[in-house]
Amino acid sequence: MLLKDKVALITGAASGIGKEIAFEYARQGAKVVIADMALDAATATANEIVKAGGTAMAVAMNVTDEAQVDKGVAEAVAAYGGMDVLISNAGIQIISPLVDLSYDNWKKMLAIHLDGAFLTTRACMRAMIAAGRGGSVIYMGSVHSHEASPLKAPYVAAKHGLIGLAKVVAKEGAKDKIRANVICPGFVRTPLVDKQIPEQAKELGISEADVIKNVMLKETVDGEFTTVQDVAQTALFLASFGSNALTGQSITVSHGWHMQ
Ligand code: NAD
DSSP: OTTTTOEEEEETTTSHHHHHHHHHHHHTTOEEEEEESOHHHHHHHHHHHHHTTOEEEEEEOOTTOHHHHHHHHHHHHHHHSSOOEEEEOOOOOOOBOGGGOOHHHHHHHHIIIIIHHHHHHHHHHHHHHHHTSOEEEEEEOOGGGTOOOTTBHHHHHHHHHHHHHHHHHHHHHGGGTEEEEEEEEOOBOSHHHHHHHHHHHHHHTSOHHHIIIIIISTTSSSSOOBOHHHHHHHHHHHHHOOSTTSOSEEEEESTTSSOO
């Protein structure tokens, strides 16, 4: 068990990538906090983990809401005694040509991906420093932290921004043994991606099969999707790493779509 008794808060863990990380962390002995704005789904996920023999709780958290973030982290610390790992993972996608994108949608994307990362990092770092046992902050970036695609201006801008944030957290957190890193997955079949396949087909005027083959997986080495388990294993490696040697980095898990 690589995370025995570690307290791990995962945002957006009621679905997709975050949910798989929650299950993997629980199997590795972590006490898992499912932090999601979809409280019913978060509670159902926590219940499933407990039923499978793990330790988990759900907290209601819209990551763009300062008071909810601080309250959710405080509830987790009170229940489980400290904070060891933050996975800042909650996210959405809005597909649009930049010239058609509303200012509201631009701000919404940056709020969830960047404000959410800031607010959860601040609350969790404070708890990690107070507990004095170090910690690991992991951001869910994307290949779009390094590459650009059309129709995704705010997503690409926000995901690039997470790399800068992680580097600052790595520098400021070092004295308290807090590490910060970014995971950069390629396309993973989750509700977030399933929703955008027909949207991209419409915007680009091509079939859904072509979106998958010639847009999403075109640059991979083998035409395959990355899986939620691939990302969960990367999150396990980062959280369980034993020293400050691995900090301020981004790790791409994308079937070779992006090579660093
Ligand atoms: P998903 O839609 O399956 O899950 C996202 C979760 O985030 C949902 O449970 C949702 O309720 C929650 N959420 C959304 N807005 C929130 C908010 N404001 N506050 C709290 N929770 C909120 O998506 P996913 O594919 O698992 O994506 C998770 C992360 O991985 C995102 O940051 C996404 O950008 C990133 N990512 C996904 C892929 C992919 O191909 N699926 C690739 C690279 C990166």
